[in-house]
Amino acid sequence: MDKEGDGSDTALQKQEWARTQDVLKSRLILQDDFGWSLPSMSSDSDQSDPTGGKLKYIGGVDISFLKEGPSTACAALVVLNAQTLEIVHEEFDVVRMQVPYIPGFLAFREAPILLGLLEKMKTNAQHLYPQLLMVDGNGLLHPRGFGLACHLGVLADLPTIGVGKNLHHVDGLNQSEVRRQLEAKENCNKEYILLTGQSGATWGAAMRSCPGSSKPIYISVGHRILLDSAIGVVKYCCKYRVPEPTRQADIRSKVYLQQHLRLQQ
Template sequence: MKAFPKPADLQEAMTLQRSLAEKVVLEGSLEGVQRIAALDASHKRGKPLVAVAVLYHLEKGPLAVGLGVVPEEDLFPYIPGFLSFREAPAYLQALSGLPEPPEALMVDGQGIAHPRGLGIASHLGVHLDLPSIGVAKRLLYGRLEGPLPREAGSAVRLLSPEGRPLGYAYRSRTGVKPLFISPGHRVGLEAALAFVRRLPTRFRLPEPLRLAHLEAGRALRRLDP
């Protein structure tokens, strides 16, 4: 697995993001995809950052967990809009620990709903040339096209300031806070939403990402009991 670039400063990071954003493909269907890797990370000040990749089969459930750890002194600074440079090296470690490669990635973070069109899901998707989807808990960039109903399954388009579609605000369960779904790479906007809707969702997060979130928390607690 090829190494992930570490820019020297923010200007170099922005230049790299803009360059890679031009390689993002916003076409493709996940019809027939069964085996995905759900990615989440956790960090506590003074400790390493830990990331997990949960290999999840849509019919069989979780199959395996990969773990990545990056010492705090090696981390890129935490700056909104530059999350991929901080977390992606740990995700690549986690993915390399899986017994078989995934067919697609689902990342706790943004896809193209990003100021320079390259959130962490897009960055990883382009880097690995894999279909990818960003499922974020918070809105980073863009605006909702209209009010989002409270009912489970409701979705409203997420638009750029210029009105370009970026993804969807999605209500996974009735009354819970929305999730923000945006395609990362090699997936269309509607296909990304349709795939997330297919996933079992007992709580706010789709089950694969919920498991990744729990595993990341456990891994961090093992480092800091």
């Protein structure tokens, strides 16, 4: 197909995906819609549901790509004991990516694979199924206000948090300005700042997640959770710069992919 045809097909695909995003976005729940509280948090949250108790299982998802052939990838879902942050279950899937990456529409490339892992877990280890999902990617902090964490959260019907390592430059947000604000004298003792755009909307938060970290992480709401709660969860899960659920998903997906390739050789 000629380049003109390719461009037309891409434009049509983006229009279709944008319509799908709009439909899913209408289903977003932007409040705390759960009955549990974190082990280290006060019991105030339990009052919303007396049967809720403490959070037991936190999931983390990530996808690692083969450098030599970026269409080959390994998706990982890890589940951590919320009390100890130790891994209690993991699922993997090595795939050949069929959907191209188009900026603003990452979820259409990655979400079906990650949803497949969640479905697999319902069969293999339903009793360990996560009550909360942490995503290596963004939620509301996204050019269309509906990133991978939102997409996954709505379709899996799970409280979901997006944790990005890079900042989407939406609504006037600027990475160097965010870092300057975090390092400013009046903020030097603050662990995070809110990401408020030129419109006045709050898109998420930039957090210094561990002492000595020069690069913040970017937290945004995915689904069924408030930003304040999301910040608390991420802070609780951080031993290093990246919170344990997504850090372990990243590490283990890379290891699994290399092992898979060695077995094929």
